[in-house]
Amino acid sequence: MINNKSSTGGTVASGERLSVAVQGFHPSSFLTSETARLEKAVSTGKAIAAVSGGVDSTVAALVAKKALGDRLSPIFIDTGFLRAGEPEEVKSRLADSAIGLRVRLVRAGGRFLEGVKGQSAAEEKRKKFRETFYQVLGEEAKRDGCEYVVQGTIAPDWIETQGGIKTQHNVLQQVGIDPLTSFGFKIIEPLSELYKDQVRLLGRHLNLPNDMSQRQPFPGPGLLVRCIGNVSKTKLGVLKSSTKIIEEKLGPFNYEQYFGAVIENRFVKDPAYKKLQETAAAALGLPAPETPVDVFEDRVTGVKGDDRAYGRLAGIKIREDSRETLGWLPEKLRHAQSTIVEGMPEITRVAVLVKERRGGPPLSVIVRAVSTRDFMTAAVAPVPWKILKDIAESILKSGDASRVYYDISPKPPGTIEFE
């Protein structure tokens, strides 16, 4: 393992890293010291970089390319959990002369889907994904004669994994997995001490076009963790088409992150949840019969009191005619969300129904949009109600889902993603 953190890396006995260097971040001096460190670490060896087109892995590969030149082979792994058309688009974008990363496309969708078959728990899905990811990467590294793997791990990735909030697919040594014995390569993480906003700055400095340096984050396991619970081809299909609609409609608003997730309409029939309807009604100032609340069976990730909370998602339905009279109700809904989450420890997230289509397939699409600076905390984005309705209508028109919700949970108690 390369210790490229030695200049700042306070470590304690358990192997946990403590320190993140952020003092007066200057892209050019960071680049100088980081490339020097990479040159020294890799020496005359070769490295492979898995690039996803996201800002972290792209910037990490660019930093490595500066240090290693042709001794870096960039690849793009198509996990099958990518958005419609994404592998081809990213490949051609990266080949632009401004970026100059010629990636080799590795198609492994079938293997990834097989790997998570039968898994519905978020952490299991993430761990299975990680396993397949590194197996594929290890094989590709071997094929290209590379003993090093460059990846775009950033500070919140290992902070969250180490803290047990969620398993990030790209975090190994910080949680005690030795990549050399497990997968046959050594890992280099040029960005592991940076936060997202600093990576974006560095990207700009490396001439990454604006739309790529500002690109919204897309999780490593991709649509896998937006397919809440069991993964199926049907759910993935719905998610791909909804994602396209959501990205198109929300793109102009410049929220830091916006996306959709899909969940099955299976609800918990626990009498304890009966009182949620009244809690919601009281917060919204409506009669209880007008605010039914459904609690989904499949669990979703949250964070409460600095600890991972793998809990339930409650969906508030407001009768269409009250909705038309009262409008969006953002303040009241915020109050309803916090009252529900405070009163019921097992509920981590609350969503509000935007529109439903009776008799449609038993799937719900949940729209999520947040504003955040560093992805450690997040506020619910005030998407205009009309836009949410447009999104819902387009999704429902396709006949893929029967309900569309908007997630109204900040982080905490929610996380930005659902799993």
Add this chain to the structure above:
Amino acid sequence: MTVIPVVYVKGQYNHLIARRLQELGVDSQLVPPSTPLSKLEAMGADALVMGGGPQSVRSLDSLPQELKEASDLMRQTKLPMLCICVTHQLMATTFGGKTNLARKPEFGPVEVYVNEEDTILQGLKPSFTAWESHNDEVVALPPSFKALASSENCKIQAMRHEVRNVFGVEFHPEVSHTPKGVDIFKNFLAAIG
């Protein structure tokens, strides 16, 4: 340059504390709670900030290792201190107060009302929005401490020692969603400067 080590007790936001302090020109890095006083002195520490964490404080006899060490450190050091979330609760308990399950937990945005604009809360009257993430809260102040701020659900959002520059806050001034959080660090710096 002011030196303020951040005592790391496994919280998600502990790194952000160091980052905020660094942005204010402070020499700040994370240290484990087991750091001996002599080492803090050798570092030239002017004050300590202690972060939050996922643990629960009930009694001093049943603390997890890192909080036991943090509690010992609080008792031994004479440095000014700002303790956040779980270490705010730990400080109350260490000095003779009490922490228990909150009547109502708080997550995300909470309006914090300033009762006394004392030192760290200078300029923050009448209230400000802070982000919170806690299941427990301080239910009894230790002797020689006074409460400075409260919220609808939580009576002791901030407290201070009556004489020493020792402060505790339940909310998270280090996260970007607490817009006035930086004022709290600035006020703390002014107080120890």
